[in-house]
Amino acid sequence: MTGTGPRERAVWQLFCDWCAASGRASLPTDPLTLAQFVAATPASQATQRRRVGVVNAIHARAGLPTPGRGEAVRQLIYDRRRGRLRERAIAAAGAITRLPDEGWPTALFASRDALLLVLAAAGLPATRMEALRIGDVCSDQSGHRILVRDENGGTLSTPDDLVHLGVSAVDIHRNWARIRSIQHRLSNPRFLAAFFRGESVPATGEAPPSLPLVTPVDRWGATPILDVPLSAPSIAHIVATHLAGAPVSHRPVNRPTPTLDPEDEAPEPPQVPELDPSMFSRGVAARYRAAQKLSGVSAALDDIEAKADRILADLLNLLSD
Template structure:
């Protein structure tokens, strides 16, 4: 199957017809512009673009590139598509093998490819070829033939989290920038049971510092505007992160440290930040930094990303980290700690929360509340991983 970077010019020209983020061809957009004024057409385009997450749009566009390239090579029509052509394409993709000998595409990836083809047809007002029996039965046959257990990432438990935090860059310049940002990301992702996409989407004004009514100590309330289970943000979801018992695992301390650094950057720019980092000394690990921390307004009138990109030269970007960068960060820290990076990813923090909480005796309801799970069966997987003998009749066999 042709790679996107090796597509002939004819395919690239054809793809120009679906270059819009919502995969509507340019002829249809031009018809909209002729019927309505520029502001109205622009408004329509912006809302259509917001209908899908950026990750979904990127995946669909990549899938459409592959489908259009296959159609050109086989002399088929990509839009509207013949259902039999789609079924043959999915079957060919299912049989594709990597150089290493493994399958190139999982059943879930093939289903996403079908969904991308369906999305383009729907966006252009055409019936979906994937709803036909020949396509549905092809996908069902692929799933039955390729039954394999899902590959889950290893959870980051508390000892592993401490090992990752110990492998941060050295204090000073320029490592201090990533050192503070990454500590906050790891702690918020772990304690908040956040998905990597939720971490990447956080802005500074999404994090509110409040007082824990039980202890009169600070806690963080992290508000999630859009989540995997609430793409429209209709239900305001939030997670509470209490003050940690130790400074180096305290989310509030990590936020205070990161906010201090960003204040220096705001007031002195890159050069002022460099001078500050070169002159500062590492505080004692036994001292909490969150006592009396009121929170800091760093939004500057904008929704500033909580986790911006940081270059290896210590430059803080204006754009947030991508969700893929979050996963790469966890892998990178795992490798530094002497662990196999292929076993870890962005989901390791969320899975680590559930597993560690189960080890600590948390109930299903408590784990589901913080992790915002709606399916108890998913939580039970983590509990069984944490303690496979819990409520297990095998302990009563008398062996």
């Protein structure tokens, strides 16, 4: 506690007393504990910000992560931020309800964008979404919200506004987890296309927890060979276009249709041409005649080579004289 004034020591003592009463650790602490402390000790925004600043400063002096940077704490002490997140949640819910739910790969992009919008409504920046792995996201016990582990070790949940607006973040996350499992285990996009058409797909189990939550997808529904995450600029662009009401449209890829009507008669098999029985003997005779005519070629080439050698020898003798 060296380097702190009386007011800072009083704030820190209040925090330590609350942690001791609730059975939590004060140093180090986590963003969720600090958020619960802020919620359990009502005060003005200025006072709450000062309390969070004191806890952050003491953790920083001890070389520990500052818990006050967690999203849950920031939402509690900033009314303006809560208002912006509520507006974003409303806009995200409206964009999710406008997403298409059929077509290939249109429905795949819609499922991805729905998850990104849900995470954006929770206040996650694009850089954090890029770093998310499958194991960083799960459903809460109520079954209405999804929990996201933030970079400071805390937990952030999707807002209840989505549930009130008819958007189930849990269903969106569960559907995307199944999609990522198929993408990882069955690399051919035709399996994922069959999944969206409601056809049977081989069992894949759960995706690895270390797998990137969102990966790039081309217009044919294929993913990269290596498991790389979707970049933060791409995520920010996707979310911004949806919230602005002008998302990028993805053209569906039509399934190939047969050229023949199933009721049509099968085509006749091709006819095998009949060969002349004397064709083989005529070919043998032609090759025999050619061999007779070319029988003297080897002797003529040998004579030419001998003459060339004599001419070369005479030329060398002339040059030496």
